[in-house]
Amino acid sequence: MRHGKKFNHLGRKSAHRKAMLSNMACSLIEHKRINTTEAKAKALRKFVEPLITKSKDDTTHNRRVVFSYLRNKFAVTELFKDVSVKVGDRPGGYTRIIKLGNRQGDNAPMAMIELVDYNELYNPKGEKAKKTTRRSRRGGKKATAPAADVQTSQEEE
Numbered sequence: 001m002r003h004g005k006k007f008n009h010l011g012r013k014s015a016h017r018k019a020m021l022s023n024m025a026c027s028l029i030e031h032k033r034i035n036t037t038e039a040k041a042k043a044l045r046k047f048v049e050p051l052i053t054k055s056k057d058d059t060t061h062n063r064r065v066v067f068s069y070l071r072n073k074f075a076v077t078e079l080f081k082d083v084s085v086k087v088g089d090r091p092g093g094y095t096r097i098i099k100l101g102n103r104q105g106d107n108a109p110m111a112m113i114e115l116v117d118y119n120e121l122y123n124p125k126g127e128k129a130k131k132t133t134r135r136s137r138r139g140g141k142k143a144t145a146p147a148a149d150v151q152t153s154q155e156e157e
Helices: 014-031 038-055 060-070 073-086 127-132 141-156
Strands: 033-037 095-102 109-115
Touching (some): 033 038, 038 073, 038 095
Antiparallel strands (some): 095 109
């Protein structure tokens, strides 16, 4: 019986599972999105999100901890340089799983897992510019300037 088992063993021995998740995490960090089965995508999410959280604080200790999981110095460098900067203000939920349907050969449910901040369709770059151009309804300098123009035009008549 498997009472109290919290994670999916994915039909593999522990060494094979750890190596597979490490390789998948390196690919996800490098390519920003990968296609895999739904079960592997869900297991990868639990594997990679704590590593991204650790990468927000760039210390030697955190780099060594992340390297012990990933075992790829290029992926660790990419994670601490680029990915952590982009997700610095996000409190969690760094990955998104999108279901793609079933695989042709064996009908396995497929999914795409991606880093949330790297998808330009859901997060357009101009979105932040829109937020900064918002003004309050009470008005500000813009509301007072036309009123002054109206007064001067009435005085001229």
